[in-house]
Amino acid sequence: MAEEIVIVTGGSRGIGASVCRKLAAGGRTVLVNFARNSDAADELVDEIRAAGGTAVAVQGDVSDEADVLNLFAEADNLGTLTGLVNNAGILDVAQRVDEMSLDRMTRIFSVNVIGSFLCAREAVRRMSTRLGGRGGSIVNLGSASSKLGSPGQYVDYAAAKGAIDTMTVGLALEVAQEGIRVNAVRPGIIDTEIHASGGIPDRVARLQSRLPMKRAGSADEVADAILWLMSDQASYTTGAILDVSGGRAILP
Ligand code: NAP
Numbered sequence: 001m002a003e004e005i006v007i008v009t010g011g012s013r014g015i016g017a018s019v020c021r022k023l024a025a026g027g028r029t030v031l032v033n034f035a036r037n038s039d040a041a042d043e044l045v046d047e048i049r050a051a052g053g054t055a056v057a058v059q060g061d062v063s064d065e066a067d068v069l070n071l072f073a074e075a076d077n078l079g080t081l082t083g084l085v086n087n088a089g090i091l092d093v094a095q096r097v098d099e100m101s102l103d104r105m106t107r108i109f110s111v112n113v114i115g116s117f118l119c120a121r122e123a124v125r126r127m128s129t130r131l132g133g134r135g136g137s138i139v140n141l142g143s144a145s146s147k148l149g150s151p152g153q154y155v156d157y158a159a160a161k162g163a164i165d166t167m168t169v170g171l172a173l174e175v176a177q178e179g180i181r182v183n184a185v186r187p188g189i190i191d192t193e194i195h196a197s198g199g200i201p202d203r204v205a206r207l208q209s210r211l212p213m214k215r216a217g218s219a220d221e222v223a224d225a226i227l228w229l230m231s232d233q234a235s236y237t238t239g240a241i242l243d244v245s246g247g248r249a250i251l252p
Contacts (some may be wrong), residue, residue: 003079012087014192024053062115133177172239188245212247
């Protein structure tokens with residue numbers, strides 16, 4: 001039987017890396033996508049292989065259509081695509097909307113929204129039973145910020161994640177009869193390097209005491225929710241948006 005492939009965008013670091021480790025430990029062949037940091041991707045692939053798993057690193061910017069087509073072509077070469085984790089995401093430094101440049105807004109929406117759409121499109125083209133595929137599962141990474149709005153910090157990012165919530169519901173219904181489940185997780189404050197890339201490396205420490213559980217979450221805790229949504233145990237779950245936020249922003 002051909003290998004079953006799962007693509008994890010932004011799979012080389014943070015939440016994505018944890019998802020890759022867990023998928024590979026469960027016997028899936030994992031395609032670890034990354035944008036620039038090839039050392040991190042190579043290290044993760046070496047680690048997974050040393051543990052007996054199968055993983056391949058593929059560079060590609062999810063907001064670039066040619067890169068996305070190449071990413072999925074690499075998956076086609078390895079076997080049958082059965083899953084996509086739309087995890088690649090970026091934020092920028094804290095700014096008010098009246099300070100934001102067009103360049104920043106375009107980048108935030110291109111990577112977080114268009115990137116997820118392009119990858120979802122390619123996954124559906126391969127997995128939809130209507131199009132000759134065998135079905136599969138897509139999990140999108142939203143954010144608690146879609147409900148909080150992130151004023152004075154990242155309203156652009158929060159709005160992009162709002163689009164992910166809506167896309168999750170719409171696409172789930174669009175392909176519900178085609179063997180594909182589409183779900184999302186909505187993390188709260190998770191201890192990864194994304195906060196440093198937003199210019200606030202100590203954001204987790206600063207916010208901790210204000211969080212309902214008085215601590216941030218770990219990448220593994222988010223990955224476990226993603227793994228469940230990807231699994232057959234979630235066979236009747238589609239269009240769901242699961243808050244993995246330790247209680248942060250659980251109210252509408
Ligand atoms: P992270 O630690 O900053 O890692 C980001 C990953 O995405 C890296 O592998 C990076 O690759 C990759 N990436 C960045 N831009 C990309 C692009 N244009 N194309 C392909 N890959 C790209 O992030 P994280 O904290 O794990 O976040 C993962 C997801 O969870 C994101 O969607 C984020 O918005 C969401 N989330 C995170 C939190 C949190 O508190 N951490 C909260 C809510 C939601 P390189 O190493 O090559 O740059």
